Amino acid sequence: MEGLLHERWTLPFTVVPTALGTALDVNLSNASLVSISVTFATMCKSGSPIFLLLFAFAFRLEAPSYRLAGIILIISVGILLTVAKETEFEFWGFIFVMLASVMSGFRWSMTQILLQREAYGLKNPFTLMSYVTPVMAVVTLMLSLGLDPWKEFTSNGYFNSIWHVTRSSLLMLFGGALAFCMVLTEYILVSVTSAVTVTVAGVVKEAVTILVAVFYFHDSFTWLKGFGLIIIMVGVSLFNWYKYKKLQKKSSEDKLVDSQSTNVASKYVILEETDEEDSQR
Template sequence: MEGLLHQRWTLLFAVVPTAIGTALDINLSNASLVFISVTFATMCKSASPIFLLLFAFAFRLENPSIKLLGIIFIISFGVLLTVAKETEFEFWGFVFVMLAAVMSGFRWCMTQLLLQKEAYGLKNPITLMSYVTPMMAVATLILSLVMDPWHDFQTNAYFDSPWHIIRSCILMLIGGSLAFFMVLTEYILISATSAVTVTIAGVVKEAVTIVVAVFYYHDQFTILKGIGLLTIMVGVSLFNWYKYEKLKKSLPNDNEDAVSPTSNGAAKYVILDEMDFQDDDT
């Protein structure tokens, strides 16, 4: 009985930070769009692999190395290029989106641990969602009460008539459903591969987001921003290549199929604490 109670408390202390980190990531990203453009926010959010690496170091998911520090420098330089000479720079928008990038790195590392560490018993992404989502909703409600201008609710153009209320509720339902399935898909992807794979998909998503924002919302896109974005993508690609090469070295030479991107062990982070434990057993 005591062992079961201890396991539940351990799980709670792991799930709560993950839920809060996810809520902060999503809500701070949305809040930043009040101040800055979608293009600028997406470029700044591309810095999340930096914080993914730093938290991976802290949680012993990754060993620090000169190569990884060089990759962090490349991505950081790319972010600086995207921020330089930004004509629509807003301090709070920049702060919010960078905090969201920090929370993104934190929550992906925590999600990796929850889905792949045996002690938590949360290998099923839907089970993890059932734990994380209610706490995420509470955290989002608290953030909304703190950050949103509720005093302007009755005079807001989105809720000033029955038709506007219905339309806004439908839009929120669609957006919420898309966000739910996006997070669930990311969890399924992490359970099968790793946070690295999510980062690869994230680069493609960010590129598509920027293209849509430029052509649909007519966001300003300068040559300097393009160079910065390209630099960020080069840094992320180098990080993914580093992980892939490291995985190939750690696998037996006669097991070539194991390095396939679709295999279950592709480019996973190795939890170093568990690796040390296994070494001690042998």
């Protein structure tokens, strides 16, 4: 009973690093778009898989592997090529989006730990979001007070009339609903796979961003962009094959160790827990 009360008391504080990392990732990404274009932000954010891999190694979520590092590098190079030579460099926008990339790697690694460790009792993505969201709201409010030009609130074109206020509010509500569904889907995917898998799958989102920039912002689609997209697809295919072979090998080993197990969960586990199970056996 005492242990249960202790876990309930410490759980909110355990979630704070994840919520803080998520809030910084989202808000710094948005702040960077004030001074840089979507394509340049996408290019810089392509470094997220590299930071995620470093955090995954540090937190023992993934075993260091030259193959895995090579696959992540291939995907990152592909994304860089798709948006190369499209924008001008702006220092603070670059700093904000790179910090967002670091926070992205950190928060997805922490999210996997919270969702997959039994001790935290947060295997339900909705439960995790109920803890993370309040902290994110507070951090977002603090960053908004420090970064946003609130003195221009009533004079800008988005809130200078009742119709503009209504339209802007509806747009923010729609965008917020889409963001909520996206994050919830990512949490569900992390709970049954891994943070690295989510990031690699996220290259589809990057490709869609580039296509929107081409058709809506009229960015040119050059042969370099096409070559970059092909490299991305190759990297994703290699990663899926790598994980498939790894799961096959783990499934075969588990069947040999325990002949009574008929259903082997095809799930990514935290390496520390695997080590503990092996030591108990």
